[in-house]
Amino acid sequence: MIVTREAIRFWRHGRVVEAAGFHPRTTLLDYLRLQERKLGTKEGCAEGDCGACTVALGRVRGGRVQYEPVNACILLLGQVDGAEVVTVEDLVADGDFHPVQAAMVSHHGSQCGFCTPGIVMSLFTLYHEGERPLTREAVNDALAGNLCRCTGYRPIVDAALDACGGDPDDSFTQSSERTLEGLTSLADGQDVFVGGTDGFFAAPATEDSLAALYAQHPDATLVAGCTDVGLWITKGMAELEKIVWLGRVAGLDIIDDGTDALAIGATATHAQAYASLARIDADLGELMRRFGSAQVRASGTVGGNIANGSPIGDLAPALIALGAELELRRGESIRTIPLENSFIAYRRQDRLPGEYVRRVVLPKPKAHEVFRAYKVSKRFDEDISAVMGAFRLTLDGRRVASARIAFGGMAGIPKRASETERALAGISLDEASSWGEALAAIGRDYQPLDDLRASSAYRATVARNLLFKALSETASGQTHATRIVGRRDALEAAE
Structure with missing residues (x-):
């Protein structure tokens, strides 16, 4: 160099x-x-x-x-x-509070104040980059990475809705x-x-x-x-x-969103890749919305998440189910391998000394293919998955012709469910009684991890249930919401 x-x-x-x-x-x-x-x-x-x-x-x-x-x-x-x-x-200008700071004061958004500077800075970025008009859900997403033990989030969210709903006009826009x-x-x-x-x-x-x-x-x-x-x-x-x-390497963050495939450069952040991934499927978009926090999505990268090799990473199982390939470079040599083949054992990957992840390429589902992805965790936002399941089903009319299934949190690596995939071939979406062998095959594909996040038995049960959910949604053509957050607002609106 x-x-x-x-x-x-x-x-x-x-x-x-x-x-x-x-x-x-x-x-x-x-x-x-x-x-x-x-x-x-x-x-x-x-x-x-x-x-x-x-x-x-x-x-x-x-x-x-x-x-x-x-x-x-x-x-x-x-x-x-x-x-x-x-x-x-840096936010105070000529002795006056920034609009976000003023709103936090007027809405009583701080008590002990320890977390307040970080909350203010998250709202500062929302003030400059937030959607217009701003929704309460968008504020909650922006604040998912900011914890407050004593104030309560309602006044903080109210402050955000007050300050961040219009066009930004502060010393930073002026300069x-x-x-x-x-x-x-x-x-x-x-x-x-x-x-x-x-x-x-x-x-x-x-x-x-x-x-x-x-x-x-x-x-x-x-x-x-x-x-x-x-x-x-x-x-x-x-x-x-x-x-x-790697953040200064020119071109390593390029996202090529083509008709048939999406290629994501290794240093493209989760925030930058979100829109392209969400267009592939709504489930993938929801998975990425819950991926860490706004702070993590702004810094963390797609390539880093893959190269990390974590058995509980959310992105790898989804990309494996989609049939993604990984591009690696060492010196002047570039090679491409199926993503699932890159994971050898816990924290071990098929990468030679001096070889790095260059980009990941994933084919987009075709008209006769269905994709589903689900994340199960103790906490809805900013939590590590107990189980993450991803499913791509290739349909022949009302039958499953073939399947690609991958789970995170079930083994020492993100892993395909090969026996389950074989058992799914040929089943009828209209005959739930034909799904039994595939549901049972999950137990042969995995001997789940047993740790503080979830027991082995819990993970095994959840994995079977997620497969059943994927098949049920594919059969009905409808997505069954399971999120309870916001249910009170929905009930009040219905009344």
Whole structure:
């Protein structure tokens, strides 16, 4: 890798800030609190769950500055290269509260105040990016990653509906042209390398630079969104000395939404991929809406979720059921494998030293194919699945000609249900009595995990029930809602 820049650069308070010589494991939260002494950003869970550390990053997208919430506790300092960093201290302009802050005060949206800065920053991004007119459900989605133990969410949501329903008009919109020019000037297309050969933070600007660097340092840790690796650092105390951030690699985030297939670049975030995935099927869209929080979706990437190899990751089973293929690169060599073949054992994948995930390609269901996906967890929002089931059924009239089924949370890897797939071939959607063998085959395909999230027996029962649900919905052509959230509003509307 040709070293062209030995410091990261980001936009802060209307000027360029350079940071060099930092440890590769330095988090944005530590930088803000220990270097800048900006103490409004809090450390709560240190794992990206509570939202007390939420700050906003502004990046140029579509010719304008777009603000997104991120968890500063698990975001590495080097990842803010090329972005604007906004903290709660930055919102007051000429001594006046930001509209979001004023609404929080008027609606009594804070008690102890520890979580309030993070909530305000999430609402700041909603203020700039939220739908118009704003709905209560959209506010709930935006705040899913912000926990509050003492205030109660109703006044906070009321504050959001009050402040975030119109066109944004604050000091950030007024200075948007200058910010856009500043951020554009930071996009120099140069490789970044902070440190030495024994320990560094690197941010290659091209795939060729990435391939060369990773081939030279196959022991380095690749980071995209850092929503998982961040926990290795904050919770596992992992002493990672070589970190390569993929967020600056040009073209690695491209989403090619074609007629027959969807190709998602490895560094495309879940937020960026959401619309394309939701167009494939409503179930896939709902799965992604419940994927972590707004902060996690803004940072976490599709490629990172796959490369992580977690047995409880939600995206891999859905993509496996759709028949996705994974594209890998090592040096100058590129190979493609079925996604399910990439998972070998718990946290082990078919990737050679120096080989990285480049993109995932999934065929879109055809007219005679039906897709269903369900996530079952203890908590509706921002929770790890106990069981995640995905089903693609190929129909021949009213019969199932073939099936692709994958589950997460049932084994040490995201895994196909091969016996169940064979048992489904030829069954009639009109004769539920013919489904029994396929339902029983689930028990032969898996010996489910038994942990704190769910017992083995519970997982086995839920997996069978999800298959039955998929078949029932396919037979009737209707989706049966099982969510109880919002039922009170629906009942009141009916009255």
